[in-house]
Amino acid sequence: MTQTEVRNYPRKVMTEGGEIEFRHMTPADEAAVLAFARKLPVHDLLFLPRNISEPKVMSAWAKELDRGTIVSLLALKDGQVVGCGTIVRDALSWSPHVGEIRMVISQDVRGLGVGRALSNETFALALVIGLEKLVVQMTVDQTGAIAIFEGLGFKGEALLRDHVRDMDGTTHDIVVLGHNVAQFRAQMEAYGLPEAVST
Numbered sequence: 001m002t003q004t005e006v007r008n009y010p011r012k013v014m015t016e017g018g019e020i021e022f023r024h025m026t027p028a029d030e031a032a033v034l035a036f037a038r039k040l041p042v043h044d045l046l047f048l049p050r051n052i053s054e055p056k057v058m059s060a061w062a063k064e065l066d067r068g069t070i071v072s073l074l075a076l077k078d079g080q081v082v083g084c085g086t087i088v089r090d091a092l093s094w095s096p097h098v099g100e101i102r103m104v105i106s107q108d109v110r111g112l113g114v115g116r117a118l119s120n121e122t123f124a125l126a127l128v129i130g131l132e133k134l135v136v137q138m139t140v141d142q143t144g145a146i147a148i149f150e151g152l153g154f155k156g157e158a159l160l161r162d163h164v165r166d167m168d169g170t171t172h173d174i175v176v177l178g179h180n181v182a183q184f185r186a187q188m189e190a191y192g193l194p195e196a197v198s199t
């Protein structure tokens with residue numbers, strides 16, 4: 001079963017920043033997402049293993065989308081990419097049941113609820129594709145991101161000191177939050193709610 005069969009897109013939500021459309025990213029979105037990434041401050045990309053403002057990294061990402069190892073949702077406002085939420089998993093690793101959520105929102109729509117809406121949507125998609133555990137990581141100063149994911153039930157699992165180095169050579173700590181979504185899904189099923197996330 002593909003992700004698009006279990007949850008329908010596009011979906012629209014109203015936020016303080018106006019109407020936002022969510023849909024799957026495809027390799028055809030490569031140029032638009034690169035332009036979006038290049039407008040982001042470099043510090044906001046430090047939680048990612050690779051610098052997505054580099055064209056070769058974006059091309060590799062597009063190939064992973066094709067292979068299905070990465071699922072990315074775009075948030076669009078008036079047809080422009082204003083956010084991206086990604087679920088990364090590795091079916092051949094010892095953690096095929098674990099997915100990592102990565103999310104970034106354009107600076108010009110921050111603080112307007114777009115990040116919260118996209119995290120809700122990405123979380124719902126991760127649930128319906130059957131992942132059992134989710135993790136997120138971010139620099140410790142991303143208080144908005146930590147607030148969003150703690151609100152979804154994630155809890156701190158690790159602090160990686162001096163784990164990333166920015167272009168000035170300054171190191172930053174990374175916090176890892178985790179969520180046992182298998183347990184969460186079981187609770188939803190007990191309440192008779194699985195349909196709420198699957199359509």
Ligand SMILES: CC(C)(COP(=O)(O)OP(=O)(O)OC[C@H]1O[C@@H](n2cnc3c(N)ncnc32)[C@H](O)[C@@H]1OP(=O)(O)O)[C@@H](O)C(=O)NCCC(=O)NCCS
Binds near residue numbers: 111113
């Ligand atoms: C984290 C991020 C996605 C939030 O996006 P956003 O659209 O600004 O988020 P929202 O407007 O939905 O705000 C979400 C919550 O965070 C809070 N928040 C937002 N920015 C904040 C800040 N700078 N400091 C403290 N809290 C903040 C908001 O008050 C809101 O909480 P509330 O709904 O209880 O009021 C965005 O800041 C971003 O792209 N950061 C860089 C990338 C990153 O670190 N991603 C996290 C890795 S998964």
